[in-house]
Amino acid sequence: MERRSNHYFEIGRHVISIGFIDEDDTNSMSLLPAFETFATSSPPLPLLFTLTVDDSLRPSRNRRLIRTFDTGNGDVVVYRLPDDGYQFIMRNIQGDNCCLLIADSHFSQCRCALNGDYSMRSFGLNNAVMMAFAFAASYHNTILVHASTVTLPHPNSNGMRLAFPFVAASGTGKSTHTSLWLKTIADAELINDDNLIIRIEDGTIWAYGSPWSGKTPCYRKRRAVLGAVTRIERAPTNSIRQLAPVEAFASILPACSNMKWDEAINGNICDTISAVLETTPQYTLYCLPDDDAALLSHKTLTDRWKKE
Secondary structure (H helix, E strand, O other): OOOEEEEEEEEOOEEEEEEEEOOOOOOOHHHOHHHHHHEEOOOOOOEEEEEEEOOOOOOOOOOEEEEEEEOOOEEEEEEEOOOOOEEEEEEEOOOOEEEEEEEOOOOOEEEEEEOOOHHHHHHHHHHHHHHHHHHHHHHHOEEEEEOEEEEEEOOOOOOOEEEEEEEOOOOOOHHHHHHHHHHHOOOOEEEEOOEEEEEEEOOEEEEEOOOOOOOOOOOOOOEEEEOOEEEEEEOOOOEEEEOOHHHHHHHHHHHEOOOOOOHHHHHHHHHHHHHHHHHOOEEEEEEOOOHHHHHHHHHHHHHHHHHO
């Protein structure tokens, strides 16, 4: 008789369940050490999704290939199933099959099978949970944004903080710029260095830390009011400009985890972005990797909040 163990986590004020069939030293929460901060003893809120790890799971042959995506850390092969669900094959940068993920159309019920050694299994499960979160949360005014994000004390609210995510193409220098904030700006703190959660709740736009922070171990279960979103582009001199709404939408959309071919999920994400941009300014910072760039962006992004 199979044994199932369930573990609950609160991420962006969404509660998820990760369960293991016959949990042992090979498959357990030791594969996801970054999730420890987000653990909760029981689900105080409705579950966003349930993911069951079961290595007996086999891929469906009744499937339609969408395409193969290069994630920078490996490949993801995406298939559509007859019931409108999805099947994913996740491969690491060496091309090894690490994870099979099968999900329903809303990503509320997910199953996965893991392969290989600890590193492969950890890679596969981490990516499976991140994908399930991004797409399930899209139905709840939530987006997962590839950004490096710093926070500062809110000038008009005791104890509250403001979040300032920086988005850019990989290798442009998001982490470099936020590290300059940490160096030059008093009270600046890093909340996440790779995948920020932005969620609209009761008219307020919140930024949350997540268990997915790239190469920087910054896994903070904290939230802050979203202050502004800034795209970084390298330039020979430092300057910054606020974007018009159409420009802003086109700038932030590529930074969001998305499936553009899925009409419902893509529509959810676009609606959330549009709602965010109604009240949150977006900028493009053209900059060098120097202290002056950090001082310029800090002054521009915080002046609005000091005046309110």
